[in-house]
Amino acid sequence: MADNNRHIAFICSKGNLDMAYPALVMGWAALGNGIDVTLFFTFWGMDMINKARVDHLEIPPIGNASMKMNMMGVPGYIGIPQWMGGLPGMTPFATALMNDKMKKLGVPTVREYLQMLSDAGAKMYACKMSVDMFGLKQEDFIEGVQAIVTAGDFMDMTEGAQIIFI
Amino acid sequence: MSTKVIAGKSIQVNDEGFMLNPGEWTKEIAAEIAKEEGIPELTAGHWKVIDFCRQNAGDGKSPTLRTITNGTGLSTKELFTLFPKGPAKKVAHIAGLGKPEGCV
Numbered sequence A: 001m002a003d004n005n006r007h008i009a010f011i012c013s014k015g016n017l018d019m020a021y022p023a024l025v026m027g028w029a030a031l032g033n034g035i036d037v038t039l040f041f042t043f044w045g046m047d048m049i050n051k052a053r054v055d056h057l058e059i060p061p062i063g064n065a066s067m068k069m070n071m072m073g074v075p076g077y078i079g080i081p082q083w084m085g086g087l088p089g090m091t092p093f094a095t096a097l098m099n100d101k102m103k104k105l106g107v108p109t110v111r112e113y114l115q116m117l118s119d120a121g122a123k124m125y126a127c128k129m130s131v132d133m134f135g136l137k138q139e140d141f142i143e144g145v146q147a148i149v150t151a152g153d154f155m156d157m158t159e160g161a162q163i164i165f166i
Numbered sequence B: 001m002s003t004k005v006i007a008g009k010s011i012q013v014n015d016e017g018f019m020l021n022p023g024e025w026t027k028e029i030a031a032e033i034a035k036e037e038g039i040p041e042l043t044a045g046h047w048k049v050i051d052f053c054r055q056n057a058g059d060g061k062s063p064t065l066r067t068i069t070n071g072t073g074l075s076t077k078e079l080f081t082l083f084p085k086g087p088a089k090k091v092a093h094i095a096g097l098g099k100p101e102g103c104v
Helices: A017-032 A043-048 A090-104 A112-120 A130-135 A151-157 B027-036 B044-055 B063-072 B077-080 B087-094
Strands: A006-014 A036-041 A125-128 A145-149 A160-166 B002-006 B007-014
Touching: A006 A017, A006 A043, A017 A036, A017 A090, A017 A112, A017 B087, A036 A043, A043 A125, A043 A130, A043 A145, A043 B027, A112 B077, A125 A130, A125 A151, A130 A145, A130 A151, A145 A151, B002 B027, B007 B027, B027 B087, B044 B063, B044 B077, B044 B087, B063 B077, B063 B087, B077 B087
Parallel strands: A006 A036, A006 A160, A036 A125, A125 A145
Antiparallel strands: B002 B007
């Protein structure tokens, strides 16, 4: 690294709506505090930068033990039975609820957040192996994704950085 | 908490250098702190942000960056160009306000 500025790199490996936000929120806070930010998208995390997928990220109630009925206004912490989570429409329903809550809190969408991060100087890269596996190309990605890089390239460009895997 | 003398005025600041009493702030102090933060001269663009923050400071705390871009009409790029390397803290310091509360 040419300068000694603090640098945080996020590895985004998940494409579920709830797992898309941590890197975006922390990355934005880091940029606001003058910290360099690199985002590396791999496996399902590539949904976050895939033009066709970024506006359609979802949160499935199945297998999510923390998601309780209080999200729907039922008081207390009553669980959602797993079989119920599998009913058609449950995933879009949970997704709509989360998106609605985020909107009410003034939280930007994933696409907007990525634009903000890119405009604020964050560097974004897609993982070469995942790109090959999913049959994607650079033009499938949103603006701001600078290149498709290998794991080795990522190691080179994050020398001295703090790395957070999500 | 400590006392600091800037532009001939003594002001109260916390451990992170944020002013504790926004009433002690003057434009001269802003220009002086800006220099310390690596901004040699405050332009009209800087003042647009500073004035917005002063007017929209809740409880003496600076607004969040997204509140600033939404409120001033400046883009994220412009905000980060005006106050490079950490606008959240820089703007708060220069505007004589506390660290912004809120994540966006």
